[in-house]
Amino acid sequence: MGKGFYISKHLAIAAVLLAAAALATIVALSIVYSKEKAKKSHQVSDGPTSRMPPTTPLSNEPWDKYRLPNTLKPQFYNISLWPRLSIDAKGMYVFTGSSGVAFTCEKETDLIIIHCHKLNLTLFDGRHAKLTGMQGATAPAIKKTWFQLETQYLVVQLKGRLKPGKAYWLYTEFRGELADDLQGFYRSEYEEDGVKKVVAITQMQATYARKAFPCFDEPAMKAIFHITLIHEPGTIALSNSRDVDTESLQMDGIDVIKTVFEPTKTMSTYLVAFVVSDFTYTSKQTDSKDVMVRIWARQKAIGEGQGDYALSITQPILKFFEKYYSTNYPLSKSDQIALPDFNAGAMENWGLVTYRETSLLYDPKTSANGNKQRIVIVVSHELAHMWFGNLVTLKWWNDLWLNEGFASYVEYLGADYAEPTWNIKDQIILYDIYRAFAVDSLVSSHPLSCKEEEVNKPAEISQMFNTISYSKGAAVLRMLSEFLTEPIFAKGLSTYLNQFAYGNSVYSDLWDHLQKAVEKTPHLKLPHRVHDIMNRWILQMGFPVVTIDTQTGNVSQKHFLLEPNSVVERPSEFNYEWFIPIKWMKKGVEQDQLWLLQKSAVHKPMKVSRGDWVLANTNVSGYYRVNYDPENWERLLKQLSSNHQVIPLINRAQILDDAFNLARASIINITLALRTTKYLSLEREYIPWEAALRNLNSLFLLFDRSEVYGPMQAYLRKQVKPLFDHFASVTENWATVPPGHNDQFSQIIALSLACKTGVQGCRELTKTWFRQWMQDPNNNEIHPNLRSTVYCYAIATGGVEEWDFTWKMFKKATVAAEAVKLRAALSCTREPWLLNRFLEYTLDPNKIRKQDATSTIGAIASNVVGQPLAWNFVRARWEYLFKEYGVGSFSFSSLISDITSRFCTTFELNQLKQFQMDNADVGFGSGTQALHQAVEKTKAKIKWLEENKKQVLQWFISQSA
Template sequence: MANDRDVLPDNVKPTNYSISLFDLKPAEPWTYQGQVEIDLQVNKPTKSVTLNTHHLNLHSASITVESGKHGSSVKSNDISFDKKNQRCTISFDQELPQSKKATLSIAFDGTMNNHMAGFYRSKYKPPVEPAKGVAKDKDSHYMFSTQFESSDARRAFPCFDEPNLKATFDFEIEIPDDLSALSNMPEKETRKSKKDGHKIVSFDKSPVMSTYLLAWAFGDFEYVEDFTRRKYHGKALPVRVYTTRGLKDQGKLALESAHQIVDYFSEIFRIDYPLPKVDLLAVHEFSHGAMENWGLITYRTTAVLFDEYASDQKYRNRVVYVVAHELAHQWFGNLVTMDWWNELWLNEGFATWVGWYAVDYLHPDWNVWGQWVTEGMQTAFQLDSLRTSHPIEVPVRNALEVDQIFDHISYLKGSSVIRMLSSQLGVETFLKGVSDYLKAHQYGNAKTEDLWTALSKASGQDVTTFMDSWIRKIGFPVVTVAEEPGQISVKQSRFLSAGEVKPEEDETVWWIPMGLKTGPEATDAQREALTVKEDTYRDIDTTFYKLNTNQTGFYRTNLPPQRLIELSKSLDKLSVTDKIGLVGDAGAMAIAGHGTTTGLLSFLEAFPAEGNYLVWSEVLSSLGKVRRTFSSDEQVSEGLRQYALKLTTAAVEKIGWRFQPNDDYLTGQLRALLLSSAGLSGHKATVDEAQKRFQAFIDGDKTAIHPSLRSAVFKIAVKNGGKDAYKAVQHEYLNTTSVDGKEITLQSMGQVQTPELAREYLDWGFANVATQDLHSVGISLSNNGKTRETVWQYTKENWPMIRERMGGNMVVLDRFLKMCLQKFSSFELEKDIESFFKDKDNEGYDRGLAVVSDTIKGNAKYRERDMEVVREWLQARGYMK
């Protein structure tokens, strides 16, 4: 694998960076000056040093090489740039001898850009009077921070920007006297600058770490603080949540979670948290959800801030999980780092699983594994059921390719197979193996097989044999079941949402834990894992059985049609996760042609009395996919609306609008979900009440809508209230002080019902909405059958503007295209998209376009196959006139 990598030359290796940034311009042109001294080990004689730079100007470079008792300093006679590969080569007119210590000094300047990558600026509107030193323009104030993963440290300073070229870091920065600076380590000292009104803040030397984990930030910060309850080197560690001035109280939920999770992970990993402090920073503009910089974790505001009185309760869940995920990385990713980007899943898959594990520890009443199955696993299935998917461990030749694999395969499929393996080994044994792995490789780099070795030793089982096909092969299996009296036959094959798997695509034999329940009491029936293509399991009570108990296995089941009917009569014997899995599998089988949409719709008719939010979430998600696919036919679309209305009416009338003091988290979320679904399906009483509350809200009564019902009410109001309601929600976007208000209003405005209003929304969005949130504009319109095609037409007509606006950060552009274009079900539209991008430079989002193409083709095939069958079923059941 290493030979396939396009990496920096190995003639030198960094050991320490001393970085100094000064003369920062807090307005156009937003530049700064920098000096970096890199201590190097010269591995062999050389006349040049090659390292990474991107959008930097290098003014001068020199190197001092220690040789014996003396050192010699040599100035560079040439600095050349390879812009495509983001490298520069610093050449010298004499050969540098092999040496354990050399110091490369580089003077440079860079830009605090607005692309949410490298060292960048974030604009915001302060809720209170800010400090005088805050950068501002006529519209906004600014804070400054970094985002270096995967390969953007090179945008901030010249460096050896590869994960296995670890080093220590010393950092200092010159900032205005009344602002605060943060970095990975605690502040070492503050001294007065020669520049009037400024100071220089320096920080302690970091541990050995990868460049992508270095971080710094400065701005008008304040914080809330708590301390770990465990002692580390004899004292409790400070844990702080930093925000810009006026927002710190919204960091209390994250703070309460963070100090407990640091202690919990220290306990279960059997390694104490290794740094002297834990800082969490809310960043106003952020391309990702959060970033695990060691000791200074940065977050999108909605992933770390929460207002107990004004936030939608769903953000409580999000904040606790994202805090846990990033803290998991402090060990798994930071202390031990993947050797190369092909093993990104080692970081992300594990952090996702153990993040939810920690949330379950803190909030067992949330049933997070039910949430995981309906959100995480189903999303992973969706991407991995495409021909354009990729293995969990995917070859990455150049670090510039890696951003496109920060996707649902690395995160969600990766964590799904971790969950499957931990269930097989037992969680305690699994975590013991993880601890051994971390201890063996701490402060270094490791490969997937290193984890398997540790887990095999801890468990006494051959983990490599279990997991190799899951990690290195593309796709996942469907287990097709055939019944005979007293036994079932099972067959595994690769699952593709488009169906029609070719023989050459179906050569993998997965290790599949059966997880079988059977009999009147649904008792566990231990069976060996399926490790061949076909097998038979005997002594099965076929009056009731369920494969893949609690959905711990990452595979779909294709049951005989009659079995699905029988299971719909026995829902009381099924766990929440089992119900979710059956609904998800039934929907997937319909799409692939292994089952039917009518079978799915008949199965869903068993759920109106269901009382669990997570099950309803999967029911309505599966139904939503059907409604989107067939939305182009007005008659069928209306029939499915009537079906959705009937499905939800009893449940929404039972749960009502009022939040009771003893309502738990899941009950509140169920109320919001059912009101939204029923209202958008046209349930008259819900629509009338939503419009009444909306009018009171915009007339000034902010208590008229519960914070967790804003999304439902705003969407229903925009759908039914036309331009006036759309404008009122737009006004709320511009004036909201709620941390989640912008996300909620953007999603709601997409319920406009005409192409004209959709176009107006897109124009307004690209003129007024932060780049990080533009995908919310496109997605909300793409989910709407009345406006879906408008998004594509607008994209074509305005491509140069969109490319320019988002192209500074390909993660943002790739996400926009994938999420906005894959909802179509038309072969013609797929061809139009392919034709439009055919002559474009698609580097950075080509994988995304392939996913779009594959998804639309599958949707179109599904629509053509089942349209008339669905029409007949709806007519026969009285849903259509």
């Protein structure tokens, strides 16, 4: 699955910290809780829950356990479904269907236990299913059937016993609601040319196939699927495989179309997909050997060419992965479809990949450079899964990281092949490695892989779809590829995929194949086997900080924690030591790689003479941070200020990010970290500026309600003005955009940070552009790259007129990327009543789509005025929000993180604990881990502020003088 969804990269920059003048309002609002709940007598721990306890079964009966027994194995399904795209007599959207599953008996049993959730099954002689024997087997009679709601099973108890090696057929007929809950088989509604339209869509990952048809809904229970869809004339039906027969007929007196699809490959239930819509497509098949590629979307979107960019990159990315894996694409077609309502960013259904519109559709007139990059990254991620995840699938969800971490790494390789001039591979440090560091530095983090028994319930499975699985998984696999070298890594992948094709595996199977590739490469010498090196990175949480003393050559490692005095309750058989590959340079010259294999060791080459400097973790190839002795830090700072380009671009970002995080952990002084930003007045490159901005925004979140804000703003105004002036010059005073891909991102930073810090002329520029658009709504001449910033600051400095105009444009927008910019900009207003109104809109799907509700609340929380309003809103309505949007939703982790991002006082910590206690009976779903992390981060920030606030204020004052 894609990495979820978020507003455009630079939108947070523009949306944060808009009004120091609003401080009085914030203070007053921050103590309001509109529907304060009574305190409950029971207590909820606010400490870390990094160790997920094994799930306690409800009883010892097999139907009370969350894992299927190992008695039956599915072979194939025959599924027929008929979604109704109009309301029935009871005012509901429904689907009807039938499903038969052929299975073999592995162990003698008198029970059939199969997943089934929220389906009304037809009774046959008082039973919910029919059972017959296959291939000469005799089926015992059914004694009774019932639903086990907690474990989501249909239980079929037999009068006799099924025999090992024999095959049987279980048949059901059912009716389900085609709800708008974004799970299982659901509906999406949208308007086109004033006409309301309905689409029937699926989202089966992780445990929602059981909502569409009874099935053995575990990833290792692979089978072949024969799918038939019944749909009304004027619509098309899509599924994982090609359609082989279509006929018009009547059913129940209604004219319908029956579309039959060829049997799928052997695959997991979570990858099954079907769509019924009136969409159209654009396609490409250059010759008979090529896979048929089609991009599907709303008719108007395809007509406007919004699918053309995705179409142009899909075939090259498929070819890249075929070569990379040394394995042909397993299917005959690749359909990709953009959906108006979709909870995730995208989903890798085999042969029918589903996307949010923003992740697949691109309009050159209104989509920004970042939108284009988002599409190539997400498409590459999903297509990587066609082999790694779909062809070979994890055995159980405890190893989700292997699927998602791998796709999150190689997505950059596929995207780089499709867009070779973008240098996109370097961005992994910004969008994966640094994201992983932020979470993995907490004691409430968790290892990449855990025991199977720790992940059982659907809520526990949904919690695995997190930053650790995706971003840390990508980071450690990239490190592995770096020290093996990419050709050897790819060779091991190829043999792994060939051995386990159409089957399931565990992470150690991959280690086996990579080790074999190493052993066949005589020149590659590793200090230990792949298993021994990598198990330390995936079986224990966290990562090390490597400290290098250039005076002695001593190199040491220590578990890096945001709060160094935290107690790590999760034991590790490796005692939080890692085998660390260290690539490094001396005064700009690459040196031979070293390995740190114990707590500390002396590496004499790292002892340097006066004037030389050492830089470790070149290319940020390793998953660790680096600290140095004070003298080496000073030499690095001197190099940055004298000739920063001697230090590689990606490592300039590393110096900034490592320094700020070392300071957060009280390992170095905060003033040293702040000094790394002084050279930024000379910097023009995107990646170092983005790294700096993220860390500075973290400081803004701490200080935008205090006296530090003014001097900090004044300092940054001085630092960004040369960048602002540079782009004003090279773009003819903002009339054009620079041609370079990353230069365009730098231009966005220049405008956004200049407006935020009050560089003369910036806010006036955005107000002028926006006012010109308001005067001629049909002629928006603001460049798409700059719209997020312009919209936000125009609304922030405007009033209700600007807000209402933007809302009107948002409701009229036909390009999803433009709608996202407008929706996020609405959160930038300083008017509390407008923000409260906007919050209320998130409860109305006619105003804000369900898929966008939590991200909208999060955007409002990023506004210094909106944060207390969003916090109070969520607290007062948690039970409703959770039941309506949060059960099984991966987005609730981001929501909790967003609404608590400014928490740094004891008062806020107590509110957070009370919120945790008040809603213990409701639950937090995928946000459970995020809630514990919020408590931990708030505690760490309280302590850090006590120790550092005064010197931060003094430093900024000294620099602004």
